[in-house]
Amino acid sequence: MRQAAIPCIVSQKKFRRSPILDNKYDPKKVEPAWQKQWEEDQVNKTTSSHPGEKFYCLEMFPYPSGNIHMGHVRNYTIGDVIARYKRMRGHNVLHPMGWDSFGMPAENAAIKHGVPPSRWTHENIKHMKYQLNQLGLSYDWDREITTCSPEYYRWNQWLFLKMLEKGIAYRKSSYVNWCPSCVTVLANEQVIDSKCWRCDNAVVQKELDQWFLRITDYAEELLTACDELSGWPEKVVLMQKNWIGKSYGVEVDFRMDGMD
Secondary structure, eight states: OOOOOOOOOOOSSOOOOOSOOOSSOOHHHHHHHHHHHHHHHTTTOOOTTOOSOEEEOOOOOOOOSSSOOHHHHHHHHHHHHHHHHHHHTTOEEEOOOEEOOOSHHHHHHHHHHTSOHHHHHHHHHHHHHHHHHHTTOOOOGGGOEETTSHHHHHHHHHHHHHHHHTTOEEEEEEEEEEETTTTEEEOGGGEETTEETTTOOBOEEEEEEEEEEOGGGGHHHHHHHHTTOTTSOHHHHHHHHHHHTOOOOOOOOOOOTTOO
8 A cells, every 4th residue: 555645844945965965974074064054044943824733842941051962862852753753744843942041040140150050050041042953943032931031030920029919829837948059948858868959969958938829729720631631641730649748637536545
């Protein structure tokens, strides 16, 4: 039986022959030449005028620590294969990239290296972006997001104020896992054998005034949604349920000697 042909859309522009045609594959010659051509042809750019069915491909944003490692390469290669496959099938693919660059890790790294957090973060972003481009990943860099940018986090602030207005956000005093070395609060999952997962120093309990979100108001809805996560590993779904932490409580009777 003959198989139906798969439509292949390489570019909106006329397809060109390879700029490097040698019998031996030389990545230092071939890859930069092709990457330059892709950039000139804007083959990864997403436009609303594209007739194909829309497809959104998003991988988890990296923290700009300074270098892309093999864990990044593995994750982003998988996403890139999917994005390229969908483009070849005629889809209008949006494949963006961004930087999870806001928070204490950036400040701690800046203190360690003796440079301002902004300079440290943006220099790392520049270097990691260069590395991702060397890999030839098909991102639309016009859609780049940097979470430490005011243009981005102003929406976090807007959303927080909306939750404050609705009574979802509230403030109270509570004990937290505190790492004196990193000078930051840690989630339970970040405390391993009573030590900080990052610096391996002892973690203490510290009482702090802090902000909370009333996620318990949505516990039942979240738990129900966990059962609808088809295709997710059972271990991951169980972790999500445990994180929500719904419990019914228990009633226990203790018998005491010399008493009824």
